[in-house]
Amino acid sequence: MFLNERGGIIDDTVITKHAPDAFYVVTNAGRRTEDLAWFKARLAEWNTSERAKDGHVEHEVLDGWGLLALQGTSQPPHFGSDLVLALKRK
Numbered sequence: 375m376f377l378n379e380r381g382g383i384i385d386d387t388v389i390t391k392h393a394p395d396a397f398y399v400v401t402n403a404g405r406r407t408e409d410l411a412w413f414k415a416r417l418a419e420w421n422t423s424e425r426a427k428d429g430h431v432e433h434e435v436l437d438g439w440g441l442l443a444l445q446g447t448s449q450p451p452h453f454g455s456d457l458v459l460a461l462k463r464k
Contacts, residue, residue, distance in 0.1 A: 376412055385409055388441055400441040410435065
């Protein structure tokens with residue numbers, strides 16, 4: 375979750391840790407501009423603070439990447455394989 379200064383929810387997100395110092399973050403596409411601005415502001419705060427003494431945090435935007443979330447227990451058992459085939463055809 376992205377939180378404001380009071381702990382209120384700004385937006386949801388998915389974060390996957392790929393290495394001890396590397397994360398893959400997927401934000402809500404409908405709030406892309408706002409979420410990227412949020413990241414930029416927080417990273418600027420971090421990188422100019424005492425907390426950055428061990429190194430700066432970098433942020434790379436991977437245009438053209440995304441996440442497809444299949445959620446819930448009511449999806450048909452064959453949905454996954456059908457989806458993979460459909461995506462391969464694209």
